[in-house]
Amino acid sequence: MNPPPLAVAAATVAVAYSGGRDSTALLHATVRAAVEQPGVQVIALHVHHGLQPAADSWLAHCERQCKAWQRKGWPVRLVHTLLSLRPVKGESVEAVARTARYAALARMAKEHGADCVLLAHHRRDQAETFLLQALRGAGVAGLAGMPAAAERDGLLWLRPWLARPREAIEAYVRRHRLRYVDDGSNQDVRFARNRLRHDVWPALSVAFPMAEASLADAAAWAGEASACLAELAEQDLHGLQQAGTLQVAPLLALSAPRGRNALRAWVRRVAGAPLSAALLERLWLELPSTSAGQWPLPGGGVLRSYRGALRYEADGQHRAVVSAVSKDASLSIRRAGRYRLRGWGGTLVVRRVAVGGVALSLPAQLQLRDRSGGEQFQSGPQRPARSLKKQFQAAGVPSWSRTGPLLYAGEQLLWVPGLGVDARAAAVAGEAQLAFEWIPD
Numbered sequence: 001m002n003p004p005p006l007a008v009a010a011a012t013v014a015v016a017y018s019g020g021r022d023s024t025a026l027l028h029a030t031v032r033a034a035v036e037q038p039g040v041q042v043i044a045l046h047v048h049h050g051l052q053p054a055a056d057s058w059l060a061h062c063e064r065q066c067k068a069w070q071r072k073g074w075p076v077r078l079v080h081t082l083l084s085l086r087p088v089k090g091e092s093v094e095a096v097a098r099t100a101r102y103a104a105l106a107r108m109a110k111e112h113g114a115d116c117v118l119l120a121h122h123r124r125d126q127a128e129t130f131l132l133q134a135l136r137g138a139g140v141a142g143l144a145g146m147p148a149a150a151e152r153d154g155l156l157w158l159r160p161w162l163a164r165p166r167e168a169i170e171a172y173v174r175r176h177r178l179r180y181v182d183d184g185s186n187q188d189v190r191f192a193r194n195r196l197r198h199d200v201w202p203a204l205s206v207a208f209p210m211a212e213a214s215l216a217d218a219a220a221w222a223g224e225a226s227a228c229l230a231e232l233a234e235q236d237l238h239g240l241q242q243a244g245t246l247q248v249a250p251l252l253a254l255s256a257p258r259g260r261n262a263l264r265a266w267v268r269r270v271a272g273a274p275l276s277a278a279l280l281e282r283l284w285l286e287l288p289s290t291s292a293g294q295w296p297l298p299g300g301g302v303l304r305s306y307r308g309a310l311r312y313e314a315d316g317q318h319r320a321v322v323s324a325v326s327k328d329a330s331l332s333i334r335r336a337g338r339y340r341l342r343g344w345g346g347t348l349v350v351r352r353v354a355v356g357g358v359a360l361s362l363p364a365q366l367q368l369r370d371r372s373g374g375e376q377f378q379s380g381p382q383r384p385a386r387s388l389k390k391q392f393q394a395a396g397v398p399s400w401s402r403t404g405p406l407l408y409a410g411e412q413l414l415w416v417p418g419l420g421v422d423a424r425a426a427a428v429a430g431e432a433q434l435a436f437e438w439i440p441d
């Protein structure tokens, strides 16, 4: 089996290592590939969820395994986090564990200088995810399953074996006589994925021997469809957004599937959470006849329509929390993603773009500042630099769209919320570049 793509990774590569069969195989293959590339260090990240007594012995196993490989001179070390999760009644244990696990993995990776984390999901996991999503009635974004590569929390998350059949990983483990731990909770049929594995998959694979490959293909098609919908929404939102609001009349002039696609994407962007199917349905029915209305979002915040524009407002409780948190003065951005800045009361969304951004290297050390009054901003290459106040007035940026930090690299002003990139900092065409968007809470 091919080793994971270390070429894309930097000097330190992190592998999420539960001690189970798949991540043991991936860690082993990664460390062996690192042996061939002097200078590359592998860190095995283990999360102890604090949910099962047996988890102590899994951590001990992972420690022993990494020490044994170190004794062979292999460039690997274990880093772990102990959590003590106490899901409250009604919360899904799996969901709580997953959220906390990814947060712990991200924290450990960053602390130890890795900017890429490898996960050991394979083709069977993808096929199962597709089926589980379909059984939940998901749309194409859910059916797309897990991405092979994703940028999140300032890290690159890779699943190098996502297209590999499960049998190939089992064969690898046998060939190298790898020892791994068996998580007893995988037998617990209260969890949907375990029911699928134990009750459905054996029968399905006998009746349809190609099930794993076909379902993983279907997930890939759904992924393409989902990417097309996201692009279409991006294009549509370009003409529908005005100063942080969504213009209702042009939205409703789109065909229903296209308009709903744009509305879903906008809410996800401003509220940072998906719109439920039921609320989307309601909005689509009520927007045409409501001149001033409001629709609370289950995750907090409210959508308000007024004078033909739809706006998102975070709830008061949330705002109180924001004002109690101090404003970050610096930020390191090395890749696209959503950067939540609680003290500033919003989220900085960073995207890769072909034109109109700043060079990829500039945001690596950003300073975040409030307006002090003397700033000069240049809106185009042939334009004079003018005070921010004049630029805001000329561009008709309302006061509530002027919130958010000014972004600087050293003393160079890069970007201003509501105005965009300062022309003096703009990247040249063809250069790798990033664009920003400020979304207030």
Ligand SMILES: Nc1ncnc2c1ncn2[C@@H]1O[C@H](COP(=O)(O)OP(=O)(O)OP(=O)(O)O)[C@@H](O)[C@H]1O
Pocket (backbone or CB within 6 Å): 015, 016, 017, 018, 019, 020, 021, 022, 023, 024, 045, 046, 047, 048, 049, 101, 118, 119, 120, 121, 183
């Ligand atoms: N406790 C953990 N600590 C670190 N990484 C984890 C942990 N649990 C899961 N992962 C990572 O997420 C991947 C998927 O986890 P999941 O629980 O779905 O699979 P799994 O069948 O337990 O995988 P494995 O056989 O490697 O344990 C794992 O392969 C591993 O890379």
